[in-house]
Amino acid sequence: MSAPIVHGGGITAAAAAFGGSPEDWLDLSTGINPCPVALPDIPARAWHRLPDRHLIDEARRAARDHYRSGEILPLPVPGTQSVIQLLPRLVEAGRLVGVRDNRVAVTDNRIAVTDDRIAVVSPTYGEYARAFASAGFAVDAVDDIAAIGAGHRLAVVVNPNNPDGLIWPAETLIALHDRIKAADGFLVVDEAFGDTDPALSLASRAPQLSNLIIFRSFGKFFGLAGLRLGFAIARSDILTRFEDWLGPWAVSGPALSIAGSLLRSDVSPIRGRINERCAGLHGVLTGAGLQISGGTALFTLVADARAGDIYTHLCRHHILVRKFGYAPEWLRFGLPPDRAADRRLGEALQRFER
Numbered sequence: 001m002s003a004p005i006v007h008g009g010g011i012t013a014a015a016a017a018f019g020g021s022p023e024d025w026l027d028l029s030t031g032i033n034p035c036p037v038a039l040p041d042i043p044a045r046a047w048h049r050l051p052d053r054h055l056i057d058e059a060r061r062a063a064r065d066h067y068r069s070g071e072i073l074p075l076p077v078p079g080t081q082s083v084i085q086l087l088p089r090l091v092e093a094g095r096l097v098g099v100r101d102n103r104v105a106v107t108d109n110r111i112a113v114t115d116d117r118i119a120v121v122s123p124t125y126g127e128y129a130r131a132f133a134s135a136g137f138a139v140d141a142v143d144d145i146a147a148i149g150a151g152h153r154l155a156v157v158v159n160p161n162n163p164d165g166l167i168w169p170a171e172t173l174i175a176l177h178d179r180i181k182a183a184d185g186f187l188v189v190d191e192a193f194g195d196t197d198p199a200l201s202l203a204s205r206a207p208q209l210s211n212l213i214i215f216r217s218f219g220k221f222f223g224l225a226g227l228r229l230g231f232a233i234a235r236s237d238i239l240t241r242f243e244d245w246l247g248p249w250a251v252s253g254p255a256l257s258i259a260g261s262l263l264r265s266d267v268s269p270i271r272g273r274i275n276e277r278c279a280g281l282h283g284v285l286t287g288a289g290l291q292i293s294g295g296t297a298l299f300t301l302v303a304d305a306r307a308g309d310i311y312t313h314l315c316r317h318h319i320l321v322r323k324f325g326y327a328p329e330w331l332r333f334g335l336p337p338d339r340a341a342d343r344r345l346g347e348a349l350q351r352f353e354r
Contacts, residue, residue, distance in 0.1 A: 011320060018315045026341055027334070029322040031162065031193060031299040034337035035273050036223030040261035046253035059256040062263035063231050067203040067216060075239040076251045076259060080192065080215040080230035084127050086245050087188065088135035091116070091153050093241065116153035121145060123326060124158045125190065145176050150183040158190040159200065163301050163324065163332045164294035170202055174209065181211040188213045192230075195221035195267070196274055196297035206233050213238060220298060221270065222262055229255045274298060277335040280342045285333065288349035295332075302331045310352060317348040 010029065011022040046055065056076065063074040077083050118132045122141035129139045132154075142148060145168065148155045155176065160167045177187045191214055194201050206212055214233040219225035229251060232242055243250075278297045285292055285302060294301040304310060307330060311323045322332035336342050 014315060014320045015318075018318065020318045024318055026319045026336070026344055028336060028345070029320045029332070030225070030334050031296070031332075032220050032225045032334065033223035033270070033274055033298065034277065034335045034341075037262060037270060039224075040258060040265075042254050042257050046257040049253065051249050051251065051253040051256055055253055055256045055260070056251075059251075059259040059263075062260045063216075066263040066267075067201065067231070067233065068198075069203045069233050070207045072203075072206055072233055072235070073239075074216065074231035074233045075242055076256060077230050077232055077242065077246060078250050078252075078255075079219075079228040080190070080217055080232070081127060082246060082250070083215065083230070083232050083242055085131050086242055087128075087154065088132050088137060089245060090238065090241060091118075091137075091186070092135075117151055119148045119152040119155040121148075121155070121157045121161070123163070123324075124156070125162050125192075128156045128188075128190075145172065148176060148180070150179075152180065152183075152185060154186045154188065155180055156188045156190065158192070160193050160197070160296050162193065162296075163299070163322070163330065165296045165299075165301065166294065167200060170200070170205065173202060174205065177209050177212050181209075186211050186213060188215065190215045192217035192220055193296045193298055196271055203233055210235050218259060221267075221274075224258070227255050227258065229259060271297075274335065277337070280339065281333060281335055281345075284336075284342050284346040284349065287346060288352075289354070290349070293330075298335060300333045302333060303329050304331065305329055306354070307331045310349075313352045314345075314348055317344075317351075319345060319348055 011025050011027050015022045015025060059076050060073040063076070064072065067074060117138045117140055119140045119142050120128050122143065129141065132139050140152070145157060157168060157173060159173065173189060180187050189202055189212065191201055194216065202209070202212065203214055206214060212234065216231045216233065218229040218231065219227050232239060274297050281300055282292060285300060290302045290304060292300055293303040307323065308328055311321060311331060314321055324330045336345055
């Protein structure tokens with residue numbers, strides 16, 4: 001088992017290392033909307049009863065309309081991390097039902113891969129590579145989808161990418177899907193940060209792309225990450241497998257109720273607020289002389305030779321940003337929640353001695 005990956009968040013550990021209480025810290029280490037939406041009314045029965053089928057179906061219909069997935073009813077899942085960890089099982093199941101022969105060996109009651117490989121366009125969210133490596137797959141970290149070939153049983157593209165915000169055009173991804181499908185493989189497109197720019201999504205094309213799997217995050221855009229809710233968009237037999245493997249009542253009744261309401265609401269004010277906060281962050285960073293090298297509306301990537309020193313300096317001011325062991329010159333800044341937070345970040349950066 002590989003070591004756990006360090007993600008954004010971790011205010012408790014930061015406070016233990018640099019002092020202060022977690023409540024006093026400014027957490028800019030995630031890509032989550034810092035202005036959570038107001039919660040809709042949640043019926044008492046959603047708390048009292050196990051999630052019934054009608055509640056699940058309503059959330060799926062709302063997700064279909066929001067993501068514009070046509071005939072596909074997206075599957076609600078308890079955070080997309082839950083289905084990322086099921087992907088190795090999906091690949092193994094595909095082989096065992098005869099998609100390919102002579103591709104696996106069974107040792108110590110587990111499946112070991114003999115020649116199929118997994119491609120992950122990198123650098124990106126690290127849990128994909130970790131999930132497959134932990135299941136015994138060989139994982140190729142590729143920097144261009146042109147490097148993905150017939151020997152790859154499954155490919156992962158995060159679009160827009162985390163942490164650099166790289167965007168792959170829809171037609172490029174569709175061509176990749178068709179190439180992988182011809183070799184009986186799957187394409188996973190993670191659109192966790194896609195709600196701020198819906199035109200980038202492949203969801204409306206999914207009914208025509210049979211070996212495509214799309215993951216969508218709910219909590220990032222709505223600012224409700226603690227709800228642990230996401231959606232998977234794929235052909236029905238794949239979603240049925242995910243639903244079966246997750247088990248009954250995988251998503252809570254309150255989460256389903258909230259999704260059913262918010263996904264049918266007017267989200268344009270949410271996008272407007274996110275864009276306003278993004279502009280504020282960019283003003284602070286450029287005003288401090290930092291170079292913006294990428295990002296999305298929900299986070300900004302900065303490249304600086306003294307990134308490590310800047311990170312420590314901000315921690316001493318009880319501001320947490322995201323650093324990357326594999327790219328020590330990078331820092332990722334999430335959105336400050338308001339102008340007061342902009343000023344706090346700006347003042348701390350101005351005190352950094354270059």
